[in-house]
Amino acid sequence: MEKHLQFSEQNLVQEEEIGHGALGNVFLAKNITNNMKVAVKRMSNQRKEFQKYAMITENRINTLSNNKNIAPLFGYYQADGFFHIVMPYDGSLKNFLDKVGSIDRIESAKISSEILNGLVFLHMKKVVHRNLKPRNILIGENGEMRLTDIAMEEFQKRYFAFNNFLYFFSFFFRVEGKSDTLNYRAPEVIKARKLSYAVDTWSFGCIVYELLSGELAFDNKDEGSLKKMICAGAYTMHGKVPASATTIIADCLQKQPSKRPSSQDLYFHKWIAESAEESEKNRKIEAINLALGKMTIKTEKITTRNIVNMPLVRSNKPEIHDSRSENSNSADSKSTMRLRNKSRVNYKQ
Secondary structure (H helix, E strand, O other): OOHHHHOOOOOEEEEEEEEEEOOEEEEEEEEOOOOOEEEEEEEEOOOOOHHHHHHHHHHHHHHHOOOOOEOOOOEEEEEOOEEEEEEEOOOEHHHHHHHHOOOOHHHHHHHHHHHHHHHHHHHHOOOOOOOOOHHHEEEOOOOOEEEOOOOOHHHHHHHHHOOOOOHHHHHHOOOOOOOOOHHHOOHHHHOOOOOOOHHHHHHHHHHHHHHHHOOOOOOOOOHHHHHHHHHHOOOOOOOOOOHHHHHHHHHHOOOOHHHOOOHHHHHOOHHHHHHHHHHHHHHHHHHHHHHHHHHHHHHHHHHOOOOOOOOOOOOOOOOOOOOOOOOOHHHHHHHHHHHHHOOOOOOOO
């Protein structure tokens, strides 16, 4: 696979930084050959282990790029002691939420369904996302949700190995500050306990809460207090959250990982299924209304088209003038009788 050859420091122009963390920075860049905007993750690689990093990235591309709700990787390259991974960028769910706040029930369920579709795919591949949050959910060209920043654990292992840190300590490094990543972390992540697919379930519950309410389920300016809130599972259901969605949030935000539903179970949750069915009905109704609207417009064009210039069609029936306003009822009656007794003209002769 030679896709990585399409991107290098020569044809990418860095525009602005859009994220940073322990592994490196993420910046927005533009390809000078076609003006395509991409996101580039820049990670330190002082040992210049390009072949090892390339192999990890190729494995990520080949394993996880066959799902519409997983963001593809465009390529990679090495420059100035840094390993760069190039990804598509059309905005993120975080950007969208910052603009609109909360989202209605049906649209929230549609977004949730697409996130779950990506999670089910990852979990079937035995991959835990570990860092699921709105900023790591990109919006595709057709409006689909695409999970990104996936399967970076191999890079984390290598990055922290020289400091003799245990692998799970890497999760204590915030990517964009306490108000972005920590709010979506599960209690077992904060407590540095054994992780499972359930950490993604917790993060998903936090995202659903934010979609429907426009606010974070767990939020506190003090980092220590925020961690205590998360570990205690102390949150208040927002008034904007519909009753049909409260159960899916409550199920995801169980303190005990074993009590949380799997991504497969969540995908068939009643709230997701009913909202999807209602969304499909609305889509069909809109399609019908659109079709009827076009028919009405077409009919109106036909009935009002150049009426003045249309040829006059001669009728075989004699023209009858209404003279009731001038004559009496008796005279009117006599006139009608004369018309009835008049012989019919044969226009064929």
